[in-house]
Amino acid sequence: MAVQRGKVRFASGDVECVGWHYPGTNGGCVVMTGGFGVTKEPGTELFARRFNEAGFTVLAFDYRRLGESGGRPRQVARIRDQVADLEAAVEYAATLPGVDPNKLAVWAFSLSGGYVFEVAARNPRLAAAIAQTPNADGPAATRNAARYQKPLAMLRLTGRIILDALGGLLGRDPLLVPLVGKPGTVALLTTPDSLRGDEALNPGNKYPDWKQAVAARSVPAATSYKPGRYAAQVQCPLLVLVCDQDQSALAAPAVAAAGRAPQAELVRMPGxxxxxxxxxxxxxxxAELSFLRRHLLERSSTDDPATAGSTPPRPA
Structure with missing residues (x-):
């Protein structure tokens, strides 16, 4: 079945974000975004089409400064801004035609999968959330990733981060770091499973416009971010999908986070x-479609905490 989609735009603060709108038929809507430095097409299309074929509306978007979205300087990925963009996308999704605002879900993977914990914890509008192979503990993932990198390359990466941070203060264009590289090269990740990223997200160079790099100044915040701490405050149903041999985001911190969430469902798979x-x-x-059907399509409007007037506290 051919999937129809159209380009949409919405505001996040003073920046315009651009996304794909896949109209659905069942009232449910899944807001989707790619991983760190991954734009909407390689990051979401494989899953978005399946969700849409099952009747769900999908809003898949680019974070500011990436892909088709606005904002400068380009390729600078700031966690606070990206979390705000995801929250703005949820608000916008509620206004899309045919969408029941009580049947909204978020989906993301990798570092953005970590954002799901934070966004779901502070957004009573959400009916469900899916964190796929999420990076729930940046410091733990960074320590593990260091095992697969060579010391000289780590020093060169640190130098590039410092130079780019100083350049940012002076208004200079970003110094970029590839998202993935072989050990010994300067790259964000050199873990063995990260080397399959292009095969997974960009087979046959299907998305040639995807710039697979981020500003070096973006790296420190990503390595120190610990979104798993928000899990206990997530009140909506939460699906955490982990891969047991994940060397890039690590399964154990995500499993632990799922254990703290009141309504979490954990799916473990090899790989x-x-x-x-x-x-x-x-x-x-x-697994994700089953979760969405149960928690969006079988959900009544009276179950929604926003409708009922119950708003969970905003995390510090």
């Missing part, structure tokens, strides 16, 4: 970080 985009895709997408 590395990108397995849900590779051989494990059917297992992953079927």
């Amino acid at each position: 590395g970080h990108y397995e849900p985009f590779l051989g494990g895709h059917e297992q992953a997408v079927e």
Whole structure:
């Protein structure tokens, strides 16, 4: 079945974000975004089409300064801004035609999968949330990733981060760091499973416009971010999907976070970080569709905490 989609734009603060709107038929809507430095097409299309074929409306968007969205300087990925963009996308999704505002879900993976914990914890509008192979503990993931990098390359990366941070203060263009590289090269990730990222997200260079790099100044915040701490405050149903051999985001912190969330469902599958985009895709997408059907389509408006007037406290 051919999936129809159209380009949409919405405001996040003073920046315009651009997304794909896949109109659905069942009233439910899934807001989707890619991982750190990953634009909407490679990051969401494989899952978005399956969700849409099942009747769900999908809003898949680019964060500010990435892809088709506005904002400068380009390729600078700031966590606070990206969390705000995801929250703005949820608000916008509630206004899309045919969408029941009581049937909204968010979906993201990798570092953005970590954002799901934070956004779901502070957004009573959400009926469900899916964190796929989320990076729930940046420091733990960074320590693990260091095992797969060579000391000289780590020093060169640190130098580039410092130079780019200073350049940012002076208004200079960003110094970029590739998202993935082999050990010994300057890259954000050199873990063995990260090397399958292009195969998983960009097979046959399907998305040639995707710039697979971020500003070096973006790296420190990503390595220190610990979104798993928000899990206990997530009141909506939360699906956490982990891959047991994940060397890039790590399964254990995500499993622990799921254990703290009141309504979490944990799905474990074998494989590395990108397995849900590779051989494990059917297992992953079927688990996520089952979750969405149960918590969006079987949900009544009276179940919504915003409708009932119950708003959970905003985390510090």
